[in-house]
Amino acid sequence: MSSQDSQDIETATTAIESAPDTKTRRYDRQLRLWAATGQSALESSRVLLISGSATSTSILKNLVLPGIGHFTILDHAKVSHSDAGNNFFLEGYNSIGKSRAEEAVQLLGELNDSVEGRADTRTLGSILKAHPEWITSFTIVIAHNLDHTLLNELSALLWKDAKYPPLVVVRSAGFLADFYIQFHEHTIIESHSEISPSLRIDKPFPALREHALSLEFDKMDSTEHGHIPYVVILVRALEDWKKSHGGSLPKSYEERQQFKKGVLALKVKGDEENFDEAETQAYRCWTETKVPSEITALFSDPALFIEAMDSNQSPFFHLLAALKEYTEQCDTHTLPLTSTLPDMKSDTHNYIHLQRLYKTRAEEERQVFKSYLRVPVDDAMVDSFVKNAHALVVLRGKPWGTFDEDKAALGESLSTMPKETCIHLALSALSLLQAGDTSVSPSAESIRAKIQSIVGQYTELPDEADDAIGEIARAPFSELPNTAAFLGGMVAQEVIKMITKQYVPVRGYCVIDLIETCTGTIGA
Amino acid sequence: MATEINVNGAATSSDWQDRYYHVDQILDRPGPRTDPSFLAGDEVKDFLRNKCKILVIGAGGLGCEILANLALTGFKDIHLIDMDTIDISNLNRQFLFRPADVGRPKAIVAAEYVMKRVPGVQVTPYYGKIQDKGDDYYLQFNLVICGLDSVEARRWINATLVNLVDPENPESLKPLIDGGTEGFKGQARVILPTVSSCYECSLDMLNKPTTFPICTIANTPRLPEHCIEWASVLEWPRARGDEKLDTDDPEHIGWLYSIAVARAKEFKIEGVTWSLTQGVVKNVIPAIASTNAIIAASCCNEAFKIATSSAAYLNNYFMLIGTEGVYSYTFEHEKRDHCPVCGGEALEMPISRDWTVEQLIELLTEKQNIQIKKPSLATPGKPIYFQQPPQLEEATRPNLEKKVLELVPDGGEVVVTASTLPFSLSLIITYI
Numbered sequence: 025m026s027s028q029d030s031q032d033i034e035t036a037t038t039a040i041e042s043a044p045d046t047k048t049r050r051y052d053r054q055l056r057l058w059a060a061t062g063q064s065a066l067e068s069s070r071v072l073l074i075s076g077s078a079t080s081t082s083i084l085k086n087l088v089l090p091g092i093g094h095f096t097i098l099d100h101a102k103v104s105h106s107d108a109g110n111n112f113f114l115e116g117y118n119s120i121g122k123s124r125a126e127e128a129v130q131l132l133g134e135l136n137d138s139v140e141g142r143a144d145t146r147t148l149g150s151i152l153k154a155h156p157e158w159i160t161s162f163t164i165v166i167a168h169n170l171d172h173t174l175l176n177e178l179s180a181l182l183w184k185d186a187k188y189p190p191l192v193v194v195r196s197a198g199f200l201a202d203f204y205i206q207f208h209e210h211t212i213i214e215s216h217s218e219i220s221p222s223l224r225i226d227k228p229f230p231a232l233r234e235h236a237l238s239l240e241f242d243k244m245d246s247t248e249h250g251h252i253p254y255v256v257i258l259v260r261a262l263e264d265w266k267k268s269h270g271g272s273l274p275k276s277y278e279e280r281q282q283f284k285k286g287v288l289a290l291k292v293k294g295d296e297e298n299f300d301e302a303e304t305q306a307y308r309c310w311t312e313t314k315v316p317s318e319i320t321a322l323f324s325d326p327a328l329f330i331e332a333m334d335s336n337q338s339p340f341f342h343l344l345a346a347l348k349e350y351t352e353q354c355d356t357h358t359l360p361l362t363s364t365l366p367d368m369k370s371d372t373h374n375y376i377h378l379q380r381l382y383k384t385r386a387e388e389e390r391q392v393f394k395s396y397l398r399v400p401v402d403d404a405m406v407d408s409f410v411k412n413a414h415a416l417v418v419l420r421g422k423p424w425g426t427f428d429e430d431k432a433a434l435g436e437s438l439s440t441m442p443k444e445t446c447i448h449l450a451l452s453a454l455s456l457l458q459a460g461d462t463s464v465s466p467s468a469e470s471i472r473a474k475i476q477s478i479v480g481q482y483t484e485l486p487d488e489a490d491d492a493i494g495e496i497a498r499a500p501f502s503e504l505p506n507t508a509a510f511l512g513g514m515v516a517q518e519v520i521k522m523i524t525k526q527y528v529p530v531r532g533y534c535v536i537d538l539i540e541t542c543t544g545t546i547g548a
Numbered sequence: 549m550a551t552e553i554n555v556n557g558a559a560t561s562s563d564w565q566d567r568y569y570h571v572d573q574i575l576d577r578p579g580p581r582t583d584p585s586f587l588a589g590d591e592v593k594d595f596l597r598n599k600c601k602i603l604v605i606g607a608g609g610l611g612c613e614i615l616a617n618l619a620l621t622g623f624k625d626i627h628l629i630d631m632d633t634i635d636i637s638n639l640n641r642q643f644l645f646r647p648a649d650v651g652r653p654k655a656i657v658a659a660e661y662v663m664k665r666v667p668g669v670q671v672t673p674y675y676g677k678i679q680d681k682g683d684d685y686y687l688q689f690n691l692v693i694c695g696l697d698s699v700e701a702r703r704w705i706n707a708t709l710v711n712l713v714d715p716e717n718p719e720s721l722k723p724l725i726d727g728g729t730e731g732f733k734g735q736a737r738v739i740l741p742t743v744s745s746c747y748e749c750s751l752d753m754l755n756k757p758t759t760f761p762i763c764t765i766a767n768t769p770r771l772p773e774h775c776i777e778w779a780s781v782l783e784w785p786r787a788r789g790d791e792k793l794d795t796d797d798p799e800h801i802g803w804l805y806s807i808a809v810a811r812a813k814e815f816k817i818e819g820v821t822w823s824l825t826q827g828v829v830k831n832v833i834p835a836i837a838s839t840n841a842i843i844a845a846s847c848c849n850e851a852f853k854i855a856t857s858s859a860a861y862l863n864n865y866f867m868l869i870g871t872e873g874v875y876s877y878t879f880e881h882e883k884r885d886h887c888p889v890c891g892g893e894a895l896e897m898p899i900s901r902d903w904t905v906e907q908l909i910e911l912l913t914e915k916q917n918i919q920i921k922k923p924s925l926a927t928p929g930k931p932i933y934f935q936q937p938p939q940l941e942e943a944t945r946p947n948l949e950k951k952v953l954e955l956v957p958d959g960g961e962v963v964v965t966a967s968t969l970p971f972s973l974s975l976i977i978t979y980i
Contacts (some may be wrong), residue, residue, distance in 0.1 A: 040809060041822045043798045048823075052637045056827065056834040057731050078570075078620075082841065089640055089837040106569035112616050116667050117564050135643055198574060199849075199859060216871055251768065367771050372815045375770040494580030502573035505620035506849035509613065513841030517732065517870050520838065527732065530873040538849050539581055541736070541862040542878040 047138075054090050061214075061408075062524035063091065067138075069163040069523045070094040072189075074148060074178075076101070076124040078503050079168045079196060081113040081132060082512025087519060088132050094140040095132070096162070099125040100147050110505050152177050160185075164519055166192040169503075172459035179206055179424035190522055193424050194515055195451045198499030199538040200492065201511050202448050204547075205518060205529060209327075210419040211340040213408050214526040217415030221362045222313040226273070228259045229361065229385045235378075236260040241290065249292050251371040253378050254302035261287050261302070262309045273310050280310060298369040313358050315351050322418055323348040339401045343409045344416070346396035353396075359413040360389040386410075417528055427533065427547035428452050431480045437546050438479065442486040444535040444544035449475045450492040454500055468497040495539070507538055514543075563668060568593070571622055574858050586857040593622070600855050601625045603689040605678055605705060607654040608632065609835050610695025610727050612644045613844030615658055618693075619666035621852050626662075627672045627689070629681070630655040635796065641837040678705055683712055687720065691854060693847050694726045697833065699754065699919075700968050702726060706739065706747035707889045707971045713742045725850050727843040731834040732870035734843040737881070738850050738862045741890070745864065745881040748889040752916040757831075772812060772819035776828045779807035795830040804829060842868060884917075888973035894961065897975045899952060905933055906948040912964060918973065923964045927956055936967060953979060 048055065055063060069092045073080045076099040084095055101107075103119040113131040114124070125143035133141045151158055152174070159165060165182060167175060175193065182191045183206065190207035228236065236259035241249060265274060265283055274283040284303050291299045326332060327341045328348065351357055363386035365379050390410050397406075409416075427433060428449075437445040453474035457466040466474075471493045475485065514534065521529040532548030568575075575593055578586050586592070602623050604614050607630035618626055632654050634645045644661040645654070655673035662671050674681075678701060686692070686708060696702050706724065714720040724739040726747060739746050764770070765777045784793050784804065794800050805825040812820045826832060846866055853861040865881040868874075886895040895918075899908060905925065912923045925932040932955055933947050934940040947955065956962055956977045964973040 040806065043802055044822055046636065049636045050639050052640075052823070052826075053832070053835040054640050055823070056832065057836065085643060086837040086841050089643055091640075105564055105566035108564070109567035110570045110620055112620060112665060116665065120564070134646070136639075198579075218871075370770060371768045372770060372817075375768075376816050491580050498577055498579045499573035502570045504570055504574065504849075505617055506845045506852060509617050509841055509845035510849070513838045513843075513845060514870075514874060516841070517836075517838040518874070520836075527870075528872040534874050538846070539579070539853075539859045540878060541846055541849070541866045543868075543874055543876040545873060 051091065058520075058524050058526050061404075062520075062526050065524045066091055066520065067093050070161070071096075071519070072159065072162040072165045073097050074165065074167040074170055075099050076111075076128040076143075077168050078107070078111040078505060078508040079194060079511050080166070081111055081128050082508045083166060083168075083194070083515045083519070084128075084132050084512075085113065085135065086512055086516030088135045088139045088141070090520065091136055091138055092523070094142070095129075096142045096144050097125040097129055098144045098146065098148060098151070099123075099128075100145045101125075103127055110503055110508070112505075148174050148178065152181065156181050160188045162189050164189050164192065164522060166194065166515065166519065168194040169196065171462060172455045175455075176425065182206065183208075183423045190421075191424060192515060192519060194511060195455060196503060196507050196511055197451065197454060197496050198502045198504060199507060200447050200451065200495055201507055201536040201538075202451055202533050203511065203515055203518075204424060204533045205421065205522065206424045207419070207421040207522070210421070210522065210525070210529065211338065212417040212419075212525055212528060213340070213405075213412050215412065215415045215417045216527050217412075219415060220366065221359070221364070221414045222311075223255055223308060223365070224313050224356075224358070224361060225255060225258045225262065225308045226311065227313050227356050227358065231381050231385060232259060232378075233263065235381060237263060246293055248371075250296040250298060251369065251374055252298055253368050253370040253374055254298055254305050255365075255368065255378060256374070257287065257290065257299060257302040258305065258309055261290070275310070280306070283309065301369050313356070315357065315359055316414055319347075319359070319414065319416060322416060323351075325418060327418075333398075339399070339405060340409075342397060342399050343401060343406070345398070346393060347409075347413055349396040350393045354389075354392065360393045360410050361386045362411050362413075363387075364411070419529070419531060421531075428478055431483070433547065434479050435483045438483065438486060441544055441546050442488040443491075443537065444533075444546045446475075446486065446489045446492040447535050447537055448533050448546060449478060450489075450496045452478060453493075454496050458500075465500055466497065468493050471496055504538075507536075510536065510538060568622055575856060579859060582859055583857055588858075592856050592858070596622050596852075596855055597624050600690050601627070601688060602851065602855075603627045603629070603686070603692045604695070605629050605692065605701070606695040606697075607642075607644075607658040607673075608638065608695065608697065609641045609837075609840040610729065610844045610847070611654070612642045612658055613840050614693055614695050614727075614848055615644070615662045615671065616666075617845060617848035618851065619662050619669040619671075621848060623851075623855070624669050625672075626669065627674070628655050628659055629674045629676065629678055630658075631675065631677050641835055641840055643837065678708075683708070686712060686722065689722060691851050692722055692724045693851055694724065695844060695847070696726075696728070700921075702728075702747050703751075703969055706741075707969060709739075710741040710746055710889050711970065723854050725847045725854075727847040729835065729839045729843050731836070732839055733868060734839050735865065735867045736843050736846040736850065736862070737865045738854070739864070745883045746887065746890045749884040749887045749891070750865075750881055751919060754916070754919075756916070769811065769815050769817060772808070772817055772821075772824055773828050775808040775811040775815070775817055775820055776804065776825050778811050779804040779825075780829045783807050793829075795826070801826050801829065839868075839870060842870075886917075889971050894974040894976045896978060897962075898978045898980045901951070901953050901979045903952050904949055905952055905955070908952050909933065909948075918964075920964060920966045920973070921968065923966050926963050926965075928961055928963065932956075932962065952977060 071087060071092055073084055076097045101124045103114055103122050103124045105120060108114055108116050108120050113128045119127045123145055125145055129141040129143040179191055182188045186208040190205055192205050194203040236256045274280045284306050287302050288299055328345050363383040365382050450471060453471045456474055458464045518529045521527045530545055532545045534545050536543050577588050604611055607628055634649050634652055634654055636650055638645060644658045649657045653675040655675045659671035659673035663669055709722050709724050712720055721741055727736045760774055760777050765774050769775055805822050808820045808825055850861050853859045863880050865879055867877045885891050885893045909923060912918050912920050922935045924934045931944050933944045958979050960977055962975040962977055
């Protein structure tokens with residue numbers, strides 16, 4: 025071990041933190057999900073909510089509590105009698121007649137002192153005409169039950185430039201709802217995938233292989249023998265197997281069973297759990313460590329073309345380009361090793377030693393990876409990228425509304441996801457029928473006719489259409505408190521994922537049916 | 549002669565025209581999937597706003613949301629039970645509480661806040677345990693909603709409501725709506741005691757809690773968690789004697805943390821932090837406002853549909869995973885024949901002829917579909933081992949080392965009870 029390493033251990037194990045401050049204590053339960061990096065992304069975000077409806081304030085509540093930096097409610101409406109009855113962020117009867125945005129900002133602000141809230145009582149139409157740059161200055165824009173014409177203008181504006189903020193379109197009536205996130209591109213390093221990276225037992229790095237071969241199992245006392253980590257047992261057993269099988273791995277079912285038996289036969293005492301673990305984990309020997317197909321697919325992403333790279337500011341694609349080169353150049357053609365070793369039956373010494381081997385090798389591979397980087401990237405980001413290299417995600421989106429113009433896609437969706445597609449179409453029909461005059465109460469027949477015109481006259485609507493149409497006709501103006509709260513949670517959750525660039529946001533239209541209580545995603 | 553019905557609830561100055569405009573659109577007419585028994589209009593509004601009495605258990609992350617939703621939906625007689633006080637770490641999601649409320653009882657503060665914000669709603673808080681209340685108390689409600697973080701409490705209320713059912717009296721069946729969350733995941737379910745699958749039926753769906761074997765902690769620590777457990781399980785009682793470990797006391801956590809760090813240093817183990825120390829000793833579960841909002845809304849929506857019959861209700865389990873996209877799964881969880889609460893059939897338990905009573909007890913503690921902490925065992929005639937009271941524990945303790953075979957014949961019955969659970973489990977022991 026080099027002196028550098030021992031110093032690392034010294035600092036890593038002796039740096040004593042003092043008790044957490046008030047802010048850390050307040051956010052403790054969420055920091056465990058998105059850590060300080062996610063929190064700081066939230067704190068520098070600015071969110072625009074178009075309308076101060078019950079749904080909008082529910083969404084905001086779930087963003088103000090975890091601590092976004094700023095929010096603005098854009099709403100020129102005055103609080104109506106019905107608003108005062110269904111919105112928790114109004115002072116009931118006392119708010120009637122006052123500005124809906126101002127009343128809501130006041131009460132939402134009480135939830136978290138560190139969040140800045142603003143009410144804006146201009147109309148969206150006037151801003152779209154005169155100050156579109158005001159809208160594009162936000163981190164993300166959310167619109168609930170926005171008039172069809174204005175929504176089209178807004179989505180067109182925000183689609184104009186890939187740098188403009190994502191738009192979340194939220195629609196609801198009664199028990200039914202859907203929402204969609206419009207964005208050009210969304211890259212994720214910390215996807216929090218539940219798949220763990222390979223331990224490379226099938227392709228052991230030299231230090232691991234040497235370590236496994238250097239141990240003399242038969243000279244150990246029984247305590248020592250019962251604490252050899254399974255990783256070492258498997259590397260050793262696989263080397264032995266290859267020696268006696270002309271260098272090939274256990275291939276057939278019979279061979280694999282034989283290999284497992286061989287592992288168990290190494291036991292000197294029946295209760296050696298480490299050998300039982302090795303048997304359970306034996307599949308790692310014949311699961312080839314290679315670049316996962318999802319990651320290989322990213323290597324042909326157009327953003328990696330030379331022309332694109334020259335102008336690309338995003339460190340993500342520079343890191344991805346380096347990763348591609350790394351996997352092509354390194355002799356194992358694998359992703360760089362990560363140093364996370366799962367817990368296993370072992371004594372402290374053996375485990376820590378193994379952990380050091382992984383750590384040292386991971387650091388070496390990380391340095392090689394870094395040498396392929398063409399632009400300087402922050403070390404913490406490089407670390408995180410390498411750690412998550414097996415689970416990177418790149419999402420590319422479409423503008424709002426293209427699904428409803430694609431008759432083939434709608435037809436396909438009607439046959440595979442009839443219930444969800446019908447709910448989506450019924451909400452689209454409602455929005456079209458109320459364009460320009462939101463007080464229109466459409467009949468079931470007019471909704472059906474509108475849906476038919478969207479999907480085209482040759483597409484037959486499934487039986488599920490009646491359920492969706494009937495519910496929309498029953499309550500076209502109804503914003504139920506529970507539906508608003510449900511959407512408030514869902515939309516905030518997806519907005520948090522967009523802002524923090526952690527976890528994976530929903531692709532397509534997320535449709536919600538609160539009669540059967542189910543959700544589904546269509547039009548991805 | 550028809551009595552006049554006040555559709556806006558108890559006549560108070562706080563009611564105003566169109567207050568329930570949004571909800572009334574649902575209550576004034578049926579939808580295509582509404583049950584024909586739905587009586588649209590004034591009668592259903594009168595029931596919801598003047599007659600329906602609902603109990604909310606838990607005033608935490610889910611409870612705060614549940615209260616606000618119920619109040620806005622038109623429930624006016626809400627009772628609330630919670631035994632906790634407000635901690636600063638609650639404020640990232642429990643939106644009825646402010647920093648100045650830290651230390652006060654959650655039930656009291658939540659009730660005050662909702663009554664202030666939604667006029668005309670009566671919230672009756674009880675700051676205490678659900679176990680303090682008896683059958684008569686629970687019989688007064690039409691519905692029960694749970695937003696709890698404890699498995700024990702859920703098992704208790706579930707068993708209590710199942711036991712409450714009297715086949716002669718339909719009123720005795722109290723629908724139980726249960727929500728739970730962890731990070732981006734959650735579930736909501738509707739339980740019709742004795743009719744549908746109950747909480748106990750699905751016990752095997754719970755994740756196994758992480759436990760660390762004591763020998764690993766003492767002899768072969770590998771993870772930072774092992775060092776922390778060493779500090780809290782072994783070093784605390786050794787160094788601090790009878791002093792009770794208070795996981796909310798920063799001095800106590802700080803002490804454990806420094807001991808754990810020293811241990812980690814000795815073994816060259818990295819990663820002991822304050823946050824991890826607190827996480828391990830308090831068994832902290834990540835929690836955010838958004839997941840709680842989704843699950844609470846879903847629970848309240850079921851309560852609304854059940855109370856009004858305005859739409860079909862959830863049959864019977866909604867599961868949500870929000871980490872990758874929005875994934876949810878709605879399904880009917882089926883009753884378990886051997887469910888000790890609602891099943892009626894005894895559970896067959898094949899064990900080895902060599903097993904001691906102690907081994908059987910260990911199995912009952914660990915087995916996924918049983919999970920009884922500190923079980924007491926008896927044959928129909930005679931105690932085998934009792935955890936309580938101390939005299940009986942002492943008298944039965946020698947049996948722990950005896951073989952089960954010496955005390956129970958092949959095919960014999962063993963009745964298992966625990967002080968935390970209001971039911972007994974019947975086992976048929978067979979030997980293999």
